[in-house]
Amino acid sequence: MAEKVESSSASAVAVGGKKETKVKEELESAVKTILVEDDYATDKTVEAIRILTRLTELKLKNPSSLGLDDTFLSEAFKCPISGQIMGDPVVLASGQTYDRPYIENWLKQGNLTCFLSKQVLSHSFLTPNSLVRELITRWCEASGLPVPKPRQDVAGEFVTERIQILFNTLLENMSSSLFEQKVAAKELRRLTQISPSNRVVFCELPGAISRLLSPLYESKVESHPDLQENLITTLLNISSHELNKRKVAENPVVIPLLIESMRYGTIETRKNAAAALFALSTLDSNKVIIGKSGAPGALLEVLHGGHPLVMKEAASAITSLCTTHEIRTQLIHMDLAKVIMHKIYDSILVEELLGILVQISTHPIAAFQLREVRTVHCLIGVIRDSNCCLTKENCAVILSTVCKGTRSLLKELWVIEGQEKTLAELADTGTEVAKQMATDLITSISATFPASRGD
Template identity: 35%
Template structure:
């Protein structure tokens, strides 16, 4: 376990990074856990060396919080109560800008946990807002901005309207709304409880559609969201039924978001049924191509992980892999120069090929 300054590691994850800055390993869970031991050691050192945390800092934070709450209440009253659609739209836009610029402002949701439900109700109850694509995008982005604040993730997940609204926007919004909805789902899925709700409510299929047909930014947001959601075993089955394997293998063959798709397939490759689908869609050939052509060590590693699973579940594929290895030597190269995990997987595949070849030779001699 690595320890980081909370503010900076939270910004690292909020930017879409899914790996540890120190070890570069893909993280199974990006939920932040306070290091109470380090905190107590720092407090002890401060006491022994005559330093103290100024209580004025906490008072200043409380003052800022109260100021933000007043501003929030003023804007939110316009969103929910104004009879003027233009004023409501301006208030929604203002809330979007404030939640983007101010991390302190995002914390207001802790004191106003039902705000998202009220905001979505205000939209649906006003014909001037209901079908306005800019209002939809602004509201989706407000939820995204709020979700960047760690303690808000559970609040938003528990809100009965928030995730359904994001999924509706993911299906029906313009590209900006769909992309930001995918980004919000990604940040919310840091919590396992949210992963389950998001999967059950039907987000995975429209995410895969966005992954296939969206803009490049939208595709990256969708890929990050799907990867996080597939940390939960139940969501892997949903993703597979929704066509993720076919979409991923075709995209890798087209050199599109190769790193992201290989990470998703590596995550899925522990399941027999999913590996069978990978084989059906030409996964072995695709992984060999990725190992040859990718310049990213992590992509080569994930390709080796998938290829190893293919060999474990279907030994008949070893002949095809051996033919490619005799021509290109990709596995031998990876066994020497890859990441530690890639070296293990590549060496294991080479060993399987060697054993299979020895067994065939023994069978031929025995038959004579």
């Protein structure tokens, strides 16, 4: 009986040996193609890995034949990025194996190359490396070590440490040559754009904001428009994260540089500087800082005569700042209402600016300013021509606030309404608020000019 078992085992070994020989021949052919051809296709590498996998599987049937010591295996099973034994090994297009979450983070950061070989990747698909996973499992069990579990999230210490090191290096280059500053600024803009977590990591570095902006406050901001644009855009990126807003606004160099950058530089720079002020203003405690910095006046200046793209961002910032009584009053005394009406006359940012007018029209000075310009004629025209229900409603609210008790404006409304019936139509078709405002205005007209009743 023993002889039959031995004979059977010998036969199995013989069969296994033949299979192994055949696989080796396939491997030799694949490797020759890779070694001979300079421009071999990536799939040739993948094919070689597949053949190696089959060869290893044959060897696994007889583990003692692997001939690999523990030191070699422990290094071979480590992810090149994390330096830890892989829990979920996957093959990249380059043929290199990594632990899934670490290589996924590498790719999510916008990298288009293999971490080890720096080869440009033809695709970013990740293929599970079942063989390596099996080898790791067997090695861990034989060594009495716990089998590593797949890691679902590595937004932890290792990845954070890597990005911190990268950010520090780039910030150090802000004190180097102009060329190095420009290269670093472009990369900082990209890194803070692609990942919210990067924005948090950046602001946690000591002195990061001051180091970032040092090239701008050490010389005229407009000296190098491309450098200025990348630095201001990076500042916008980090300001958009809630955890960073206070720290950014409280840095004494930030607001002055944003104000200056709204006036000088590329259109993109000016637009992003205004957008950064808006992002920072969404935190109530920052409104006080911005209000005392001179920024409201600078924003109004941009709204009065800036590029349309910049004006749009400035309008958003002013809308946010006007929720604070002190800043709202400050802007009203700077003739905000008149500036807005002139823009609405020119059909510029009508919907956005009407929202600001609703906020400020109840203030006596703003209402007085609106009575001095052709507000009635303009807003009735907007109601007539607009298809937006909110726009019509805002016009009605402003007209109701400004015209009530003012005979001259009510008379102007009376004349226009007698010709066009705009308010009457709004009272029938508008939103509930618009209907109420239109009805109130019609009632005021009738009470002020009794002859209009029944018209």
